[in-house]
Amino acid sequence: MGDVANVNDLLDSHVILDLECLDRIYLNVYVPKLQMPGQVVYFLRDHRKMPIASPAIMEKMGNRFREAVRSFATTNNIPIVRFKKGERHIEVMEPYLKAATEPGIVAIGVAQEFQSVFSATKRKDSSGGAPSFTFAKADRRVTAYYFYLMDADFGAGFIKICSYFPYPGKVWVNGHEWAKRQALKAGIGFTELANGFASCEDSVALQALCNRLGPNQIEEFFHRWMQVIPIPLDDRDRLAGFWWELSMRQIEVSRTIVFDAPRRARAFFESTVADNIDIGRPDEVKLIFARQIRKNTNAEFATRIVTRGTDVTINAFYKHSRIKEYLKEGRALRIETVVNSPTDLGVQRRLRNLAELIDKARAANRRLLDIQRAGQGCAIETALWERISQPSLEEGRRTGAIRFGDKRVMALAGALCVALNTVIGFTNKSLRASVSQLLGGPYSAAQMTYDLRKLRLKGLITRIPHTNSYTLTPEGIRFAITYTKLGHRVLPPLLAANQQPAPIGLQRALNTIENYVGNYLEHAKLKAAA
Numbered sequence: 001m002g003d004v005a006n007v008n009d010l011l012d013s014h015v016i017l018d019l020e021c022l023d024r025i026y027l028n029v030y031v032p033k034l035q036m037p038g039q040v041v042y043f044l045r046d047h048r049k050m051p052i053a054s055p056a057i058m059e060k061m062g063n064r065f066r067e068a069v070r071s072f073a074t075t076n077n078i079p080i081v082r083f084k085k086g087e088r089h090i091e092v093m094e095p096y097l098k099a100a101t102e103p104g105i106v107a108i109g110v111a112q113e114f115q116s117v118f119s120a121t122k123r124k125d126s127s128g129g130a131p132s133f134t135f136a137k138a139d140r141r142v143t144a145y146y147f148y149l150m151d152a153d154f155g156a157g158f159i160k161i162c163s164y165f166p167y168p169g170k171v172w173v174n175g176h177e178w179a180k181r182q183a184l185k186a187g188i189g190f191t192e193l194a195n196g197f198a199s200c201e202d203s204v205a206l207q208a209l210c211n212r213l214g215p216n217q218i219e220e221f222f223h224r225w226m227q228v229i230p231i232p233l234d235d236r237d238r239l240a241g242f243w244w245e246l247s248m249r250q251i252e253v254s255r256t257i258v259f260d261a262p263r264r265a266r267a268f269f270e271s272t273v274a275d276n277i278d279i280g281r282p283d284e285v286k287l288i289f290a291r292q293i294r295k296n297t298n299a300e301f302a303t304r305i306v307t308r309g310t311d312v313t314i315n316a317f318y319k320h321s322r323i324k325e326y327l328k329e330g331r332a333l334r335i336e337t338v339v340n341s342p343t344d345l346g347v348q349r350r351l352r353n354l355a356e357l358i359d360k361a362r363a364a365n366r367r368l369l370d371i372q373r374a375g376q377g378c379a380i381e382t383a384l385w386e387r388i389s390q391p392s393l394e395e396g397r398r399t400g401a402i403r404f405g406d407k408r409v410m411a412l413a414g415a416l417c418v419a420l421n422t423v424i425g426f427t428n429k430s431l432r433a434s435v436s437q438l439l440g441g442p443y444s445a446a447q448m449t450y451d452l453r454k455l456r457l458k459g460l461i462t463r464i465p466h467t468n469s470y471t472l473t474p475e476g477i478r479f480a481i482t483y484t485k486l487g488h489r490v491l492p493p494l495l496a497a498n499q500q501p502a503p504i505g506l507q508r509a510l511n512t513i514e515n516y517v518g519n520y521l522e523h524a525k526l527k528a529a530a
Contacts, residue, residue, distance in 0.1 A: 010259065010264055010267065010268045011257070011268075011369075011373065014259050014260045014261070014264045015257055015258065015259060015260070016199060016258050016259065016260050017197060017198070017199055017200055017203055017256070017257070017258040017332075018203070018255070018256075018257050018258075019196075019197055019200075019203065019206065019207060019210065019255070019256050019258075020207065020210060020253070020254070020255050020362050020365070021175050021176055021179055021196075021210040021213075021253075021254055021256070022175025022176075022178075022210070022213055022251070022252070022253060022254070022358065023174060023175055023176055023195070023196075023252035023253070023254040023336060024172070024174060024175075024250065024251070024252040024338075025171075025172065025173050025174065025175055025218065025251060025252075026170065026171070026172050026249045026250040026251070027170065027171040027172075027218070027246045027247065027248060027249055027351065028168070028169075028170060028246065028247045028248075028249045028349075029159070029160070029161070029168060029169035029170060029171055029222075029244050029245075029246060030166070030168050030169075030244065030245060030247065031166050031167065031233075031242055031243060031244055031245070032245055033241055033242050034165070034166035034167075034242060035166065037118075037134065037135040037136060040053065040118055040135045040165070040166070041053040041135065043242060044057050044058075047237070047240055047242065051130075052130060052131065052132065052133075053132075053133060053135075054120065054131070054133055055119075055120035055133060058118070058120075058164070058165040061165065061232055062163050062164050062165065062232070064232070065161075065163055065167075065230065065231070065232035066143065066163055068230035069108065069145055069230050071230075072229070072230045073108055076105065078105050078106070078107060078108055079096065079107045079108070080107075080108045080109075080110060081093070081096075081107050081108070081109050081110065082109075082110045082111075083109050083110065083111040083146075089109055089111075089146060092109070093106075093107055093109060093146075093148045093158075096148060097148060097150060097156045100150040102150070103149075103150050103151055103152045104149065104150060105147055105148070105149050105228065105229065106148050106149060106150055107148045108145055108146065108147055108148070109145070109146035109148060109158075110143060110144075110145060110146075111143075111144050111146065112141055112142070112143060112144075113141065113142065113144045113162075114139045114140065114141050114142075115139070115140065115142050115144065115162045115164065115168055116137050116138070116139055116168065117137070117138065117139075117140050117142060117162065117164045117165060117166065117168070118135045118136065118137060118138075118164075118165050118166060119135070119136060119137075119138040119140065120133040120134070120135050121133060121134050121135075121136070140164065142162055142163055142164040143162075143163040143164075144160055144161070144162045144163065144169075145160065145161050145162075145163065146158050146159075146160045147159045147160070147161070147225070147229045149225060151173075151221060151224075151225070152181070153178060153181055153182075153217070153220075153221065154173040154174070154177055154178045154181070154221055155173075155174065155177035155178070155180070155181060156174070156177065157171070157172055157173040157174070157221070158170075158171070158172050159171050159222070159225055159226070159229065161229075161231060161232070163232070167231075167232050167233070167244075169244070170249070171218075171221075171222055171246060173218065173221060174195055175210070175213050176195045176196045176197070176254075177195060178213055178217065179197075179206070179209055179210050179213065180192070180197075182209045182212070183200070183206055183209060186205065186209065188200065188201060188202050188205055188206055188209075189201040189202075190206065193256070193258065193328055193329055193331070193332055194328060194329055196254075196256050196328060196332070196334070197256065197258070198258055198331070198332070199258065214354055214355055214358075215351045215352050215354050215355070218246065218351060218354075219246065219351065222244075222246060226244070245350070245351075246350075246351040247349040247350055247351060248339070248342050248347075248349050248350075248351060248353070248354065248357065249340075250338065250339065250340050251338075251339045251342070251354070251357055251358075251361070252336050252337070252338050252339075253336065253337050253339070253357075253358055253361035253362055253365065254334055254335065254336045254337075254365070255334070255335045255336075255362070255365040255366070255369070256328060256332050256333070256334050257332060257333040257334075257335075258331060258332040259331060259332065259333070261331070262330045262331040265327055265330060265331045265332060265333060266327070266330065268333060269312070269325075269326075269327050269333060312326065312327070313325070313326040314326070318344060319341065319344040320340040320341040320344055321337070321338060321339045321340050321341060321344045321345070322337075322338050322340075323335065323336065323337045323338070323364055323365070323368055324336050324338060325368070335365045335368055335369065336365070337361035337362075337364045337365055339357060339361060342357050345357060345360045345361070345364075346360075347360065384475060384478070384479075387458060388401075388402050388458055388460070388479055389401055389402060389403055389404055392458070394457035394458060394459075395457060397457065399453075399454055399457045399458060400454055402454060402455075402458065402460075402479075404483055404486065404487070405487070407439065408435075408439065408443075408447075408451075409483070410438075410483060410484070410487050411435045411438035411439045411443075412435055412451055412455075413479065413480045413483035413484050413487070414434075414438045414480075414484050415431055415434035415435045415438055416431070416472060416476065416479075416480035417480045417481060417484050418434050419431060419434070419472070424469060425464050425467070425469035425470055425471045426469060426470055426471075427468055427469050427470070428445065428448050428449060428452060428468070429445075431448065431452075431470075432445060432448040435448065435451075452470065455470075455476065456470070459473055459475055459476075460472065460473060460475055460476030460479050460480075461473060461476050
């Protein structure tokens with residue numbers, strides 16, 4: 001067996017690039033002033049000056065838009081591609097995007113999709129007057145147009161517009177591709193790693209470029225292309241405030257750590273997978289996403305390890321969102337917080353709130369790595385082990401043992417692991433709640449006070465000045481994680497190692513030890529105790 005990979009050694013000594021950047025940016029496109037039935041009536045009757053707000057007007061607008069798309073494609077020699085059911089759109093469009101040599105619309109995809117659009121119902125009118133209609137949102141299968149394009153700033157992307165009122169849509173671009181083009185413009189040399197970076201001449205300047213990407217650049221992209229493609233609304237509508245805005249649908253915020261050799265990346269990831277199969281537990285998710293988790297929190301708490309061929313991805317979920325970790329082309333660690341609903345992180349959906357979302361997602365990426373760093377930096381030297389596990393004299397006072405295996409001590413260690421990344425520290429009350437939960441029984445304030453005293457005297461925690469809160473010391477971190485790992489991950493499997501489903505190699509090794517000890521005792525002519 002080779003040496004066990006140490007996460008901290010690899011991160012401290014073998015990283016050539018550490019970059020935080022937006023990755024996939026997927027946005028909703030909608031007209032805020034056309035979301036309510038009354039707004040529809042106002043638009044058709046008062047703004048467009050139609051005598052009756054009827055679905056026939058919406059149908060005519062849709063027909064004109066569909067005809068404009070066909071005419072636009074014919075005039076500009078742009079292929080129209082009809083997506084089939086089950087096809088991945090990007091795979092169908094990839095040849096057109098790769099063939100593009102300059103900015104422009106490269107192809108128009110057409111799909112039949114369910115969209116939330118307005119349907120009309122005729123009112124019953126016994127007076128015999130002009131007909132009138134009520135409007136309500138409903139999911140209907142309608143035609144949607146995907147304008148796949150090559151942009152000078154963002155590279156490949158698309159704008160999707162639905163062909164029926166109120167014309168919802170989507171926008172997709174990639175932050176790494178934007179960063180590449182900005183680096184080229186700035187004269188910063190780099191090598192590519194799929195849609196990311198493998199190396200860079202000036203990593204500080206590259207990170208500064210990635211930090212610049214925000215709502216303004218994305219808005220400019222959107223409005224630039226909305227002046228090129230055919231759309232169902234015109235300049236009069238825009239001046240009256242009937243125009244599209246952008247909101248966040250799915251945002252991927254990534255951290256890419258490139259190692260100096262592929263074997264370093266593999267060693268890191270193999271070690272990480274083995275040590276983080278429970279990263280999706282509520283106590284871990286609470287730390288990573290920095291969100292309160294209560295009994296009524298509607299969320300799936302699970303760790304999913306997905307394998308595709310030789311590629312492995314670790315996923316931990318929180319509500320609609322997740323954080324994932326995987327190897328990028330075998331030589332870089334990629335950590336991504338994938339936000340499918342900004343409200344999961346306490347952020348509003350409008351694109352103008354993107355900076356706040358990026359900050360929170362980057363913090364989640366960092367906390368995941370901090371947890372993994374702490375998890376592998378937990379070896380306890382003999383002197384510290386003896387001082388913790390045996391009674392000792394601390395500050396002139398006799399201090400009781402914190403004995404490994406004691407049910408209360410193990411619950412205390414587990415609770416301290418939960419509090420590991422609490423920036424504001426923990427109090428007697430907050431820690432007692434965690435210990436009581438892990439114990440599954442009563443745990444008094446007096447018991448908590450006594451245990452805190454032992455932890456403080458043994459140098460495992462320290463009080464934050466002028467507060468009633470505590471934080472773990474480096475020795476305290478090693479104590480909490482070592483006790484927890486030994487108690488839950490190491491000893492139980494070893495004690496059952498002579499039984500299935502323990503690895504056969506471990507069973508054989510223990511049988512060899514047992515036979516050796518038995519032979520030694522027989523040779524020494526020692527008899528079994530009566």
